[in-house]
């Protein structure tokens with residue numbers, strides 16, 4: 001069992017209390033806001049309908065926000081479409097996480113909004129699996145949206161992850177994720193510096209330059225880099241960014 005699996009298996013019962021109350025965690029909200037900014041961009045959803053993959057879904061904090069956002073968007077789109085014009089699948093959301101216990105929590109997660117007639121599960125399916133390996137098991141060109149909030153900090157090089165995102169996304173589909181910003185290494189390359197930094201706490205930081213290069217290599221367009229406060233680490237603020245890439249070819 002990997003370090004990350006052990007960490008989050010042990011953490012699952014009090015994850016939300018610790019992250020949100022003690023550490024002011026915002027990764028899930030930041031990614032949902034980033035998706036919201038792109039929803040009306042051409043090709044991101046299929047007339048409001050969306051096939052979504054949540055990589056490192058944890059207990060389902062992001063999935064909950066996204067399902068609410070996307071179902072509202074799908075309903076609005078549906079009412080503006082002529083009858084028979086809209087596809088009928090609505091929102092399909094699949095989660096994946098390395099940790100069994102986080103997956104158990106996200107499988108149980110339900111929406112409780114007033115406009116839902118009864119409690120409804122957030123995810124259609126949730127699997128225990130490594131994120132990039134999971135993407136490899138998904139058909140090509142099926143996903144509208146791929147998200148990963150506070151997950152890529154546990155991966156170093158992202159080329160393979162981006163390559164799989166490109167393959168799995170539909171034309172016009174987007175991938176949105178948070179990264180921690182490196183405190184040093186603000187410039188491109190040089191001296192073997194690839195713009196990925198392994199920090200003392202075991203998490204990785206990724207520079208904007210590294211992400212731009214890695215995205216370009218696999219053919220993903222760089223739509224947005226928005227600096228954000230992610231959470232606290234002890235008494236320090238952890239600064240980072242939300243990044244959105246799009247498949248345009």
Ligand SMILES: C[S@@+](CC[C@H](N)C(=O)[O-])C[C@H]1O[C@@H](n2cnc3c(N)ncnc32)[C@H](O)[C@@H]1O
Nearest residue numbers: 008056057058061097098099130131149150154
């Ligand atoms: C800080 S939590 C964030 C959970 C969720 N995305 C959120 O915003 O609430 C990080 C999660 O990513 C999972 N994780 C880390 N590396 C992963 C990987 N390579 N593949 C799948 N899940 C991973 C961990 O098990 C953990 O549940």
